[in-house]
Amino acid sequence: MYPFDYFRPDSVSEALDLYRAAEERQWLAGGMTLLPAMKLRLSAPSALIDLAALEEMRGIEVDNGCAEIGAMTLHDTVSRSNLVRESIPALSALAGGIGDSQVRNRGTIGGSVSNSDPAADYPAAVLGLGATIRTTERTVAADDFFTGMFETCLRPGELLLSVRFPVPTRACYMKFPNPASRYAIAGVMVASFDDGVRVAVTGAGPFAFRVAEMENALTTDFDPRAIADIRIPVQNLNEDMHASPEYRSHLVTVMAQRAVDAAI
Amino acid sequence: MKVPVSLTVNGESVSADVDPRMLLVELLREELRLTGTHVGCDTSQCGCCVVHMNGRSVKSCSVLAVAADDAEVTTIEGLAVGDELHPMQQAFHEHHGLQCGFCTPGMIMSAIDLIDRNPNPSEAEIRHWLEGNLCRCTGYHNIVKAIEAAAAEIRSR
Ligand SMILES: Cc1cc2nc3c(=O)[nH]c(=O)nc-3n(C[C@H](O)[C@H](O)[C@H](O)COP(=O)(O)OP(=O)(O)OC[C@H]3O[C@@H](n4cnc5c(N)ncnc54)[C@H](O)[C@@H]3O)c2cc1C
Numbered sequence: 379m380y381p382f383d384y385f386r387p388d389s390v391s392e393a394l395d396l397y398r399a400a401e402e403r404q405w406l407a408g409g410m411t412l413l414p415a416m417k418l419r420l421s422a423p424s425a426l427i428d429l430a431a432l433e434e435m436r437g438i439e440v441d442n443g444c445a446e447i448g449a450m451t452l453h454d455t456v457s458r459s460n461l462v463r464e465s466i467p468a469l470s471a472l473a474g475g476i477g478d479s480q481v482r483n484r485g486t487i488g489g490s491v492s493n494s495d496p497a498a499d500y501p502a503a504v505l506g507l508g509a510t511i512r513t514t515e516r517t518v519a520a521d522d523f524f525t526g527m528f529e530t531c532l533r534p535g536e537l538l539l540s541v542r543f544p545v546p547t548r549a550c551y552m553k554f555p556n557p558a559s560r561y562a563i564a565g566v567m568v569a570s571f572d573d574g575v576r577v578a579v580t581g582a583g584p585f586a587f588r589v590a591e592m593e594n595a596l597t598t599d600f601d602p603r604a605i606a607d608i609r610i611p612v613q614n615l616n617e618d619m620h621a622s623p624e625y626r627s628h629l630v631t632v633m634a635q636r637a638v639d640a641a642i
Numbered sequence: 643m644k645v646p647v648s649l650t651v652n653g654e655s656v657s658a659d660v661d662p663r664m665l666l667v668e669l670l671r672e673e674l675r676l677t678g679t680h681v682g683c684d685t686s687q688c689g690c691c692v693v694h695m696n697g698r699s700v701k702s703c704s705v706l707a708v709a710a711d712d713a714e715v716t717t718i719e720g721l722a723v724g725d726e727l728h729p730m731q732q733a734f735h736e737h738h739g740l741q742c743g744f745c746t747p748g749m750i751m752s753a754i755d756l757i758d759r760n761p762n763p764s765e766a767e768i769r770h771w772l773e774g775n776l777c778r779c780t781g782y783h784n785i786v787k788a789i790e791a792a793a794a795e796i797r798s799r
């Protein structure tokens with residue numbers, strides 16, 4: 379790691395002031411992505427602003443048909459929360475399947491969502507449940523939030539405060555995990571609402587995306603057979619040592635069918 | 643810039659001025675000479691470096707020492723009371739839950755966090771919990787047996 383200065387502000391306003399004062403600074407949440415990247419010198423901020431003391435960014439509330447989760451809430455907390463388990467069990471299961479116990483004891487939803495890692499789990503939930511992202515500057519719909527591989531619409535210095543998930547009538551997330559890291563090689567969130575079904579995919583493409591053809595088919599007939607023949611075109615899918623685009627395309631259909639089957 | 647940190651390690655107060663880049667595991671091993679906590683990978687994968695911080699198991703190679711300011715940290719050295727091993731240590735010993743022993747401190751710290759939350763875990767729950775702890779020697783079976791036995795022992799106390 380290159381040297382850096384470290385700050386741990388006590389309030390969001392102090393955090394924003396510190397950000398403006400320093401150069402090449404970066405927010406530190408759980409550090410489970412950022413610190414390994416700094417060790418590899420892929421990232422070299424001159425200052426880290428640690429969000430750990432910002433209690434106002436932690437916590438879970440359910441009201442008006444939505445579950446709102448503060449950015450600094452741990453994956454472990456989401457996976458064990460009775461509020462989440464009762465309102466959106468698919469979300470607590472997703473959080474409980476991220477990485478391993480120690481990653482879940484440090485990693486946060488805000489860090490995961492801000493990072494837009496192509497293989498991360500939360501983006502599928504944010505997009506598949508049609509969540510709203512609240513930041514220090516605005517509220518953004520999930521459909522406008524993820525803009526590319528490791529890219530979101532967040533501007534420098536903008537802090538993600540919370541994610542608000544509408545409670546679906548039924549939902550399920552299924553992933554085919556990388557056997558070593560548990561990151562998604564392909565993961566699919568299927569969620570049913572009164573006005574239709576949403577299907578979002580992570581792991582397969584450069585960033586999370588929806589599958590309109592599956593959504594339409596499932597809105598008409600919520601049955602795994604309704605999507606058995608729908609394949610994602612391979613042109614835009616990821617290719618790496620873990621899986622080919624063709625295999626990922628195949629996995630998306632299988633995971634989506636399993637998710638529907640489990641949600642019924 | 644050096645930053646002052648004060649924390650409690652195995653029940654004792656500790657203060658140091660640290661470079662912000664220093665990892666918690668470096669503070670433990672190099673400054674405090676608590677070398678029971680191991681570094682297997684330094685890339686957050688292997689779990690050899692697991693310690694407890696404020697009651698949660700964490701990978702100390704992926705936590706900054708400055709971030710542990712004010713925290714309560716427990717390492718493998720903090721478990722035994724005098725010559726009496728912690729029931730988890732005793733169970734690893736009795737059930738042959740180690741061979742070379744390199745992964746063992748992390749395994750034990752991770753397993754104690756599991757039992758704290760779930761005093762009677764199933765075999766599947768134990769295996770799921772240990773996903774972040776790699777062992778190159780044992781094949782895990784005796785580790786799982788040791789954790790089951792320690793859980794039963796702790797429940798009976
Ligand atoms: C071994 C291992 C296995 C893993 N497996 C999985 C897995 O299976 N699935 C999965 O989804 N993830 C996995 N992860 C990643 C993990 O979920 C991380 O916790 C997560 O991606 C980042 O969260 P963090 O809180 O650690 O953020 P950090 O590492 O602290 O930050 C990540 C980035 O987000 C920025 N950031 C953080 N918080 C905010 C905020 N509130 N507003 C704006 N920007 C912010 C930071 O500046 C940084 O650029 C794994 C990680 C490890 C080490």
Ligand code: FES
Binds near residue numbers: 685688703
């Ligand atoms: S040394 Fe920390 S996880 Fe391997």
Ligand code: FES
Binds near residue numbers: 744
């Ligand atoms: S006993 Fe050798 S690595 Fe586990």
